[in-house]
Amino acid sequence: MNIKSIYFSVIAVLVFSVGFSQVEISQKIQDSKIAQSSENKLYFIDFWATWCGPCVYANEYLTVLQKQFSNDFYVVSLSEENSAIIEKHLKKHPSELAVFSDFNSQTMKKFGVQFLPYGVLINAYGNKLWEGSPTDFKPNDLQRFLRRSNIRGNVDDVFIVKNNNLSESSIQDYKPTKPIEIKRLNTVDNLSLEVSKEDSYVKLEGNLQEVLSYLLKTHASQLYLSKDDNASYQIYVHTSVLEHAFDEVLEELGLVAETLTKEKECLVMDFKNAQLWNTHQIDWGEDAESFLIGDTEIQANDVYLDDVKFRLSLVLDLPIKYINIKDFNTSLHDWQIHYKYYSLMEQNLLDVYGINIEKKNDEITTYHIKKAPK
Structure with a gap:
C-alpha cells in the first residue's frame, strides 16, 4: 500500500x-x-x-x-x-x-x-x-x-x-408496602413525567406539577406551584387509591390546593349529541396496556373519558374542558382519535362520536398548590 x-x-x-x-x-x-x-x-x-x-x-x-x-x-x-x-x-x-x-x-x-x-x-x-x-x-x-x-x-x-456499575440488588423489583409511597429525588433538574405500571401499582416519576396533573387527569398548565415546591419525586400509588391519590399526596407533602377559575386557551368538547363507542370496538386482551399513541392518532381500549382527555391534552399541549357531559365519564369506552391536524380531528370527533369541539379562550378550573397552614 x-x-x-x-x-x-x-x-x-x-x-x-x-x-x-x-x-x-x-x-x-x-x-x-x-x-x-x-x-x-x-x-x-x-x-x-x-x-x-x-x-x-x-x-x-x-x-x-x-x-x-x-x-x-x-x-x-x-x-x-x-x-x-x-x-x-x-x-x-x-x-x-x-x-x-x-x-x-x-x-x-x-x-x-x-x-x-x-x-x-x-x-x-x-x-x-x-x-x-x-x-x-x-x-x-x-x-x-x-x-x-x-x-x-x-x-x-x-x-x-454501559451498566453504570449497577449492583444486582439495585435492579431488583421494588415492592411498595403502603398504598402511597413518596420519595424525593436528589436532582437539580425537573424531570419529565414517566409513568409505568408495576403489578397493582402505578409508578410516577417526575416533577410534582406533572405528577399531580396525571393524578387529576388534567393539563399541567392548570396547576400552579412555587419553584421550591415543584421538586422531582418518585411516587408509587396503589390502583385501589388512585381516585383519591391527589389529595393524599398533597397531605403527605404538607401542601393544599386552592381551586379557582381562569380564562385560558383550551379545547372545549361538547357532548350534547355524543354517541360514544362501547368496549367491543377494540380488544387488545386483559393484560394489555390501554393506549396506543402514534404520530397522528390515539387508540384506547376500555378506558374512561378522563383518561382519554388527559392523553389528548398531552399530545395537543392544551387544556381540555367538557360541556354537556351527561354520564359518559362513568363507563368504559374504546377510542380512535386523530389529533395531528385540527380540522381532521374536529371532523373525526364529530363524525365518529358526535362530539363538537372548539378551540377558544374560556374559563377553566385551575389548582393553586401552596404550603398547608400550620
Missing part, C-alpha cells in the same frame, strides 16, 4: 470515529435470530415494555419487516425494564428480534421517548433519520433510507453496554 492510500485510509477512519454516536444500553439479552449480518447500514430501535399490550403488535410488525430486509437492516427491541423482567417475559412470549435492556433509561431520555410503542431509525453513525410509531414505518420508507446510506457499522459498535 502506498503512502497516499495509507493517508486516505487514516482520514476515513478518523472521519468515521469523530462522527460516530454510540447508543448506550445496559445489557444485551439476545441477538437477532433473523438478521443475516452484524454489519448493517441502518438500525431500528423499537422502544417497548413487557406491560405494553400495543407493543406486541408493533413487535410482530417489525419481525415481518426484519425478515423482509434481513441484510443491511437490524431491529433492536429496547426496554427500560431490568433484564430479569425481560427474560421472564421472553419465556412466555419469545421474540426473534434482538432484545436489549436500557435499565438506566439513558437512550429513552436521549431520544425523548414519551409513549410506547415508539421507534427510531438510525444510521451506522447513530444519527436519527426517522421516529414515530413503529407500525407507521413502511417498507418503502426503509428502502428509501437504505438507498441513501452507504456506511456500515457493527451492532457492537453502535450499541455500547
